[in-house]
Amino acid sequence: LQHLWTFEQIQQLIQKQILETPASDFLLEQIAEHIRFALIHPANENTTIEDVIPVLTIDRIAQYVASKEEHRKKIIKTIVNNPAFSALLTQLIQQTMHDYLDESMSKRVPGVGRFMKMGKSVLETVTDSNLDDTINHYLQKNILKLSQMSERVLNQHFDNDKLYHFQANIWHKVKSMPLSVLKNYVEVQDLSKTVGLGHEIWDHIRQTSYLKQQVHDGVYTWYVRNQERNFDLLLRDLNINESLIQHELTQLLVPVLQQLVTTGHLR
Template sequence: MNGLIEAQVAFMQQWLSSQAEPLAMQAWQWFGAQSFSQYVSHEDLQHLMNDWLLSQPMSEMMRADIRDILHTIIYHPVNDDVPLSELIDDSQIDTLANYIGSHEQQRNILIHSLIGNDTFADLLTQTLHHAINDFMETTLDKAGGVGKLMKLGRSSFEKATNRNLDDKLQAYLHRNIKDLTRRAETNAQAHLSNEEVARLLITGWARIKDEPISQLQAYLSDEPDNNSIDLIEASVQHSYNRLRLSPYLQSLVTASVKTWYHQHQSDSFATLALGLNIDTQAMTALSTALLPLAHDAISSDFFTDHIREMLHAFYAQPDIKQSLTSGIS
């Protein structure tokens, strides 16, 4: 009996090895023809997204891989010889410029947010105030006796008016700068017409489009203690970890999964795969590439032991034993 089992094990391994590639393609054809919704429900997808993908942070291995790949892409020597226009062509810039130029209301809101808001005025006031103070202090220190006389005059002014000169200067700047920012906002909205905005974007792009992609490296740091890629990746991870369990993101995921499932519930697995450009030709190439792995798996001790165990269990069944005994007799 053991000899028979060993012969069957060898035959099965030889047969499976010779048929591995056509079997793989037949299995794919059968799988591709099956209806997606017959095996995967809307609830299954929701469970996959919420209880598995979003319930755990990205692994450290994957994070390290992302950082390494980004570093390779950004600092690859080929970037020295490839212009920015390889990433974005002129037609894209023209489309973007015309789109931005045609949205006057949104542009005015953006101008107000950048120029006309109080935060910008306060920031500009403080910057000018510090600059003037620094200039005055530096100038007076270098002016010798004249500087001392001017400081005395300042002190006398503050005593006479009961006002701090710094406070008065800051109030003056704040009042006038607010008016200045309002005028700047009005001028910007008046002069930045639809055509002018489009022209500025197009001419700005024309000035930089022939620069090598490696110029972007100037805005990044590759120092070990201040690595831009590490900081960006860590910031994205922080946002992801904060959002992935939030009711906000889960609501969006739930709605997105529902929309996607509704669109594709009548599709077969092959149709879904085709959306990822995976067709029969791609599967043929993949099965050919994986053929050595299939052969190694079929001839492995693990697979051999399982076949042998299965055959022993088969021949150990009472009815099989009886059939064999009857046949022999």
């Protein structure tokens, strides 16, 4: 490789053709069209999820995810200590207590439920205000304890064995579904918009110094590892071997070369 192509040449080519060149509108249209075609293909109706995804791979994934106990605990700790989780927990407890008291009072004292739901009732205003203050005061004092309790419960509920069986149960529920169910989660008619949004992200990141540095260092690392390898071995990495070139590529290229010769374009 190093006898024919330098690192700088490879880097400049990628820089010019990929990082500095925006994707064409036609390419974006084709991407959206191919995704749409794959989603609406009639074969999806008669092909189930387990027909295209091997169950042994799913099982290995489930075992792998379930085995990451320490990583899972860190994620749970991060979630329960987030202010958004505390706010959600507070609202959930408040609403649950309100619903419980309303239902309890309605069952024990017939007619009182309707009375307490009167929107502008002084009694309701005072009662709700006092109740909300009491609950809020309790939760503010104990939110840390409640978060720690939530963390313990989540860790117990998602231990290695339970998480594995949880994933297995999901697989058994979805494995017999046809692939056409994907249309329930992807808006086919909006593909041009969603593909466009994805392109906006790429179009921005390709121009950042961050990606330029990543590409530069990645290409350099690859080049250092491969600069003393023959092109024959590099092509084999792409499943291109001598047999393929002799038979498949020759049949493809000969008509192209003949066309170049007869039209005078090659000259």
